[in-house]
Amino acid sequence: MAEVMSTSRAINAAMRVAMAEDPRVFLAGEDIGVYGGAFGVTDGLLGEFGAERVRDTPISEDIIVGMAVGAAITGMRPVIEMQFSDFVVNAMDPLVNQAAKLHFMYGGNVTVPMVLRLPGGGGTGAAEQHSQSLEAWFAHVPGLKVVAPSTPQDAHDLLLASINDPDPVVLVEHKLLYKAEGPVEVRGSLAEVDAAFAGTVPRRTGGDLTIVSYSRGCAVALDAAEALAADGVEATVLDLRSLRPLDLGPVIASVTATGRLLVTHEAPGPVGVGAEVVAGVVGSEAFDHLLVPPVRVTGRDNPMPYAPGLERATIPQVEDVVAAARRLMAEDD
Amino acid sequence: MEPLQLLAPDGTLTGDVPDGLDEDRLVGMMRLMLLGRRLDQKAIALQRRGKLGTYAPLSGQEAASVGSSFAMDPDVDHLVPQYREQLAMLHWGLPLGTYLLQRYGHPRGAELPEHRRLYPQQVALAAHAPHATGLAWGLRLRGERAAVICHFGDGASSEGDAHEAMNLAGVTGAPVIFVIQNNGWAISVPLHLQTRGVIARRADGVGIAGERVDGNDVLAMYAATRRARARALDGGGATLIEAVTYRLGAHTTADDPTKYVDADELEDARTRDPLTRYRTWLTGAGLWDEAREEAAVAWIDETVDEAVRVFDAAGPVDPGAMFDHVYADEPPRLARQRAEYLAALGGGA
Numbered sequence: 001m002a003e004v005m006s007t008s009r010a011i012n013a014a015m016r017v018a019m020a021e022d023p024r025v026f027l028a029g030e031d032i033g034v035y036g037g038a039f040g041v042t043d044g045l046l047g048e049f050g051a052e053r054v055r056d057t058p059i060s061e062d063i064i065v066g067m068a069v070g071a072a073i074t075g076m077r078p079v080i081e082m083q084f085s086d087f088v089v090n091a092m093d094p095l096v097n098q099a100a101k102l103h104f105m106y107g108g109n110v111t112v113p114m115v116l117r118l119p120g121g122g123g124t125g126a127a128e129q130h131s132q133s134l135e136a137w138f139a140h141v142p143g144l145k146v147v148a149p150s151t152p153q154d155a156h157d158l159l160l161a162s163i164n165d166p167d168p169v170v171l172v173e174h175k176l177l178y179k180a181e182g183p184v185e186v187r188g189s190l191a192e193v194d195a196a197f198a199g200t201v202p203r204r205t206g207g208d209l210t211i212v213s214y215s216r217g218c219a220v221a222l223d224a225a226e227a228l229a230a231d232g233v234e235a236t237v238l239d240l241r242s243l244r245p246l247d248l249g250p251v252i253a254s255v256t257a258t259g260r261l262l263v264t265h266e267a268p269g270p271v272g273v274g275a276e277v278v279a280g281v282v283g284s285e286a287f288d289h290l291l292v293p294p295v296r297v298t299g300r301d302n303p304m305p306y307a308p309g310l311e312r313a314t315i316p317q318v319e320d321v322v323a324a325a326r327r328l329m330a331e332d333d
Numbered sequence: 334m335e336p337l338q339l340l341a342p343d344g345t346l347t348g349d350v351p352d353g354l355d356e357d358r359l360v361g362m363m364r365l366m367l368l369g370r371r372l373d374q375k376a377i378a379l380q381r382r383g384k385l386g387t388y389a390p391l392s393g394q395e396a397a398s399v400g401s402s403f404a405m406d407p408d409v410d411h412l413v414p415q416y417r418e419q420l421a422m423l424h425w426g427l428p429l430g431t432y433l434l435q436r437y438g439h440p441r442g443a444e445l446p447e448h449r450r451l452y453p454q455q456v457a458l459a460a461h462a463p464h465a466t467g468l469a470w471g472l473r474l475r476g477e478r479a480a481v482i483c484h485f486g487d488g489a490s491s492e493g494d495a496h497e498a499m500n501l502a503g504v505t506g507a508p509v510i511f512v513i514q515n516n517g518w519a520i521s522v523p524l525h526l527q528t529r530g531v532i533a534r535r536a537d538g539v540g541i542a543g544e545r546v547d548g549n550d551v552l553a554m555y556a557a558t559r560r561a562r563a564r565a566l567d568g569g570g571a572t573l574i575e576a577v578t579y580r581l582g583a584h585t586t587a588d589d590p591t592k593y594v595d596a597d598e599l600e601d602a603r604t605r606d607p608l609t610r611y612r613t614w615l616t617g618a619g620l621w622d623e624a625r626e627e628a629a630v631a632w633i634d635e636t637v638d639e640a641v642r643v644f645d646a647a648g649p650v651d652p653g654a655m656f657d658h659v660y661a662d663e664p665p666r667l668a669r670q671r672a673e674y675l676a677a678l679g680g681g682a
Contacts, residue, residue, distance in 0.1 A: 034593045035521035058491035058527045059458055059519055090492065125386055127438065129457050301667050302659045306386060306438025310655040313674065
């Protein structure tokens with residue numbers, strides 16, 4: 001039975017389910033024990049599972065991820081929390097050069113079933129080095145999977161699916177979503193969630209344009225769609241959920257029907273997920289159905305400013321998506 | 334490895350007063366330490382009122398900061414600080430008002446003193462330690478007689494950057510002094526989960542000098558750093574100083590230490606307060622009294638009040654500032670974003 005809970009509780013519940021069921025699952029990260037994690041996501045798990053399985057580590061991101069790779073290839077199921085996604089830059093060698101490649105380089109003789117949780121995104125006043133949306137980096141790397149839930153239920157399910165998955169998975173968590181609440185059906189076991197990643201799903205349907213996003217961008221897109229509906233413009237909002245693999249089928253189908261595509265995300269535009277989505281659509285059968293060129297509404301090209309007003313201006317807001325959608329609607333009138 | 338100590342916790346002098354400290358400087362250290370303690374209170378109050386962003390209190394670590402700073406020469410030496418080195422930054426000439434603006438994210442907070450021997454405070458852990466090595470190596474290559482001091486914490490000392498910076502400093506003989514403020518905590522993680530070794534001993538592993546110092550003893554911190562500086566200038570290479578101290582406050586204003594700090598342990602740490610220890614000795618030596626304390630407090634209040642006036646007078650942040658300095662040479666795409674954004678603001682959109 002579903003109950004209403006926050007995204008952070010939903011993730012916490014997923015870890016509890018996995019740890020209770022599978023002794024191979026363990027957690028490691030900075031301040032995840034008695035402190036419960038910088039954002040409270042691991043709160044209470046130390047008391048339940050003990051310090052060996054809820055491991056406070058030294059501040060050494062390189063060895064945390066490197067250790068997880070070693071543990072994973074020898075049969076464990078590490079779930080790693082980067083305190084802030086930005087700190088993963090210190091762990092790019094074990095993640096990109098090792099975790100992503102060992103299955104391939106060892107001829108399939110090992111798998112790397114590790115999960116790396118990355119609390120990212122801006123809007124919390126955490127400044128340049130604690131606010132980035134780096135998901136495109138990881139989606140670019142063969143061998144990694146990247147998922148980015150937008151709802152508490154998906155956060156719960158995608159974490160369980162990630163733990164079940166034989167490949168290394170990067171779980172993109174937006175810090176502003178941690179407190180967002182929604183109905184969550186807590187799974188009874190890992191097996192309840194299909195190991196295959198669920199693909200793109202509609203969060204709203206409308207015939208006038210297609211808005212594509214993921215993670216916190218979905219909330220922005222949905223609010224924008226409501227504002228547009230007040231003007232009589234009905235948008236479909238699609239949630240990608242997984243960035244690699246990327247399920248473009250529903251996007252292509254939707255754009256074929258609406259003829260208009262808008263992609264929005266908080267990460268900067270250049271060489272980003274939005275570029276991949278647009279390229280996939282214009283290279284598909286939907287091309288002939290496009291009424292206007294697709295547009296992207298993304299984070300600006302500057303580092304995230306510390307000053308509160310400027311931070312907001314760097315992140316795409318509902319009004320930015322609405323304005324871009326109105327321009328899309330006007331262009332073919 | 335017993336920490337070097339010149340002042341016992343009860344304020345008794347157990348060694349000699351180090352060279353280089355005349356009466357003015359002995360008093361100056363006390364005043365700067367007091368300013369630090371008072372600044373914490375004021376800054377936390379400002380943060381709670383929404384005026385500052387995140388603030389990292391330094392209470393308990395005043396002696397480690399001030400003693401190591403006074404042993405350097407800000408007229409020639411370079412400071413590469415981590416957050417929590419407010420006092421070192423002030424000693425290098427950063428106006429307090431500028432510091433407060435920095436803690437708000439105001440672009441004017443990025444203004445550094447003209448002399449450019451002070452670097453912006455580093456927030457990414459140990460990310461500045463390699464810079465310090467590079468800076469020091471550069472000084473040597475240019476034949477300048479000067480040294481670099483770089484502070485970070487016991488938590489940051491676990492980063493690979495810390496090790497790599499010290500190792501390269503050893504290989505190059507760079508004139509750099511790493512001061513590791515071992516305050517017992519990395520947010521909620523106590524030292525024994527950070528490392529099982531003695532931090533100062535890492536110096537042996539990379540072939541640089543190492544000293545373990547009572548970080549709550551401003552005279553010992555001064556003496557050790559002065560020795561390290563002389564070594565650096567004489568071609569003797571780098572030094573690692575482990576300042577054994579204790580974080581009396583929160584990690585930052587975003588932290589709640591009551592979740593993990595044992596109240597008894599904290600009370601015990603307060604008995605080793607660096608301010609009390611130094612004040613006791615200074616008073617006994619005839620260099621400090623109530624009148625001097627009152628004068629110092631008046632000076633501190635005026636300094637902080639003036640800084641807050643500067644802060645308030647800075648005005649709102651210019652909306653275009655977020656596009657400034659992304660590149661030295663602004664590319665057309667960014668120029669377009671700037672123009673569109675400012676036009677939209679101007680048009681009331």
